[in-house]
Amino acid sequence: MKFKNVEPQQFDCTRTAMRPFGCMELWAGNERAHRSLILAGLESDVIAVPSGGDKGGDLSAVFSCSDNTARVVLADCVGHGYTASGVARHVHQLLHKFQDIRDTAGLLAALNDAFTLSNEQSGDPLRLTTVVTGTFDGTSGEFNFAYAAHPRMLLWRGHERRFLELGEGLEGFPLGYSTGETYSQQSVRLNHGDLIL
Template identity: 30%
Template sequence: MTLTELRFCYLLAYDSLRRRYQPMEKTDPERMECMEVWGGNQAVQRTFITPGLKIYIDSQPYGQAPGGGDVYYLSSCASGRITRMLLADVSGHGELVSQTAVGLRDLMRRNVNYVKQTRFVRAMNRQFADLGEQGGFATALVSTFFATTMTYSLCNAGHPVPLVFRRGTSQWSELKNEASCSRPISDTPLGVVDEASYGQLDVRLEAGDMVLSFSDAVTESEDGDGRQLGEAGVLRLVRELGTQDSEEIVPALVERIRGLRDSNLRQDDATFLLGQATGGGPSMKNNLLAPLRFLRRIADHTRIA
């Protein structure tokens, strides 16, 4: 390869990485419709609004691939009062990930109107038991926001622990249930143990509170000395950001992590999902139309590579 060709390849690679990690310009949030499922495993930077919640999602597959092992979905029920969010990290790539993403999407569709999500997570574990037979497994965070009571319910199947921001104290902390640690086989990655149990942590959110979820590419990023950040390191960085704007937090965190080490967030799929409570609930119109929406098909706005 000539020197000119090497320079050309370098410029292409630099431009690709620059576009991938440049801060996203603010755009008007999109309103999710009732009886809708959205998501997939492709690169995306979007903001959505559902009753009582604003959701920001940023997902970048490894190496500019068309699709990655990080799978994300959002759904809204017939009245709009139930918003479900799924962030899964499936080991491997290619056809295995695509099949798993399709299975997750189908489960999201079948459970779109169920408030309790432990049923959904147990079904995921049963469905993905065959991943182990193919040498793979998945971790996942399943979150459900019930606008009527401003309740955020979380099931964690072996995924990095999310962070919660309380507007009243202006403090970030880890969102986890210490009591669940006493159970011998609980909250394990999907498909590892057939009879694993999955607890549910319920927290009440106030307007302005936020919950930040992310894939393990974030916790496995390294500091300047080559040590992995881990969950404690990510929490420390988020606390140091100095911003409470939900649309600025993820871009600022990405920039901060990338500044620690050039290889950070480049060696694996990287996904962030931020939900902010906004207050309010479904409109009277949506409540009245909910019984009729049960009769129609769920809108599928997913993209799977």
């Protein structure tokens, strides 16, 4: 077998634009699972047990957004079984469309508008989804988070040995309620031994 030497100037190529914040999905799903991941100085465990079946309406997704940045998205789609599972798959598809939005509140706003418009175009009954998303910077220890009507996370402060609720005032509307919703985000610095539930 003979190989021909190829010179780069032989091809008319355009350079790919640099993406300032590129996220890559490491794991996502709405099925029964227990996954452990270590990335960006963050250890994570995702435990999912759907009610009444192998798949359900709870979606969990973990993204690596750079060497030192990780994103987690949890969504709880209203309903059970096959219907809720279909909604979770749809939210997962939308996450891929907007995964490179750096701002956690901006990610929720983009997801909400696309999800709400797809609901209106489908003619199906109103579908709602609560979401919490957080982005962890392993260099600074900063954890930015935002809610779309999802129950609040708990922060275990290891050095204080107590739990704190995260996100007072960040409730927001669930995805699918109306377009044009704005969401707010907050930030907390995580220390060694801290835990978010």
